[in-house]
Amino acid sequence: METFITISRIVHIIAGSLALLSGLGAILARKKVKVHKPFGKIYLYSMWVIFITAMYLSIYRQSVFLFFIGVFTFHSCITAFRSLKLKKLHLGQKPLKTDWAIEGFNVLACGGLIILGIILLLKNNIEFGIICSVFGVIGIRLSASNIKRLRGKVKGANYWLLSHIGGMLGSYIGAITAFTVNNNRWMGMPQVVAWLAPTLIIVPFIFYEIARFQKSPGIVNQ
Numbered sequence: 279m280e281t282f283i284t285i286s287r288i289v290h291i292i293a294g295s296l297a298l299l300s301g302l303g304a305i306l307a308r309k310k311v312k313v314h315k316p317f318g319k320i321y322l323y324s325m326w327v328i329f330i331t332a333m334y335l336s337i338y339r340q341s342v343f344l345f346f347i348g349v350f351t352f353h354s355c356i357t358a359f360r361s362l363k364l365k366k367l368h369l370g371q372k373p374l375k376t377d378w379a380i381e382g383f384n385v386l387a388c389g390g391l392i393i394l395g396i397i398l399l400l401k402n403n404i405e406f407g408i409i410c411s412v413f414g415v416i417g418i419r420l421s422a423s424n425i426k427r428l429r430g431k432v433k434g435a436n437y438w439l440l441s442h443i444g445g446m447l448g449s450y451i452g453a454i455t456a457f458t459v460n461n462n463r464w465m466g467m468p469q470v471v472a473w474l475a476p477t478l479i480i481v482p483f484i485f486y487e488i489a490r491f492q493k494s495p496g497i498v499n500q
Contacts, residue, residue, distance in 0.1 A: 283338060286331050293327035294456055301450045325355040349387035350417045351452030356380060357424055358445025365438045373428045381421045388417030405470040440488050447484045451476050
């Protein structure tokens with residue numbers, strides 16, 4: 279058992295490193311489709327491996343926190359990928375049952391994060407209470423936005439692209455956060471900073487990218 283756990287950790291770390299590198303490549307090559315796509319595929323496959331190993335390790339460690347965070351991070355990635363398959367929702371395209379299941383699962387996990395955060399705050403574990411609560415609220419808001427999109431209530435012709443950009447960059451925040459948290463012993467940052475700094479730094483970039491495409495001539499407001 280210990281050998282398998284060790285292998286899982288090694289695979290998890292390798293996949294995390296690939297996600298960081300391929301994700302950066304996809305971001306830098308976002309205007310070059312032929313280069314962006316291969317990086318994006320490697321990133322997606324890496325996130326799948328990270329998710330599977332994280333779920334296994336969370337069960338082994340009996341860590342509901344790791345389980346919920348794993349779902350939260352992968353949700354952003356998989357919904358960003360699915361958005362590329364759901365470009366005609368405004369024309370009556372029906373999402374798969376899987377799409378609804380993904381959102382339902384994420385709502386449950388993020389609801390669990392919020393409850394866990396409240397419990398930790400009541401126990402005076404302020405830092406992790408804040409961390410759980412913040413990510414839980416963000417996850418619920420993301421699912422609410424996605425559910426609205428799945429119901430066909432969209433604005434602009436490029437809604438699928440905006441969802442793809444926001445989701446992939448959101449999941450990349452998760453990859454960077456995992457790196458900062460796991461290496462914080464050398465950085466010496468407060469836990470709450472290690473967990474939330476990547477979000478605070480990258481979210482403005484997400485807003486910038488989305489706003490840039492919203493203002494482009496290709497957007498047709500409804």
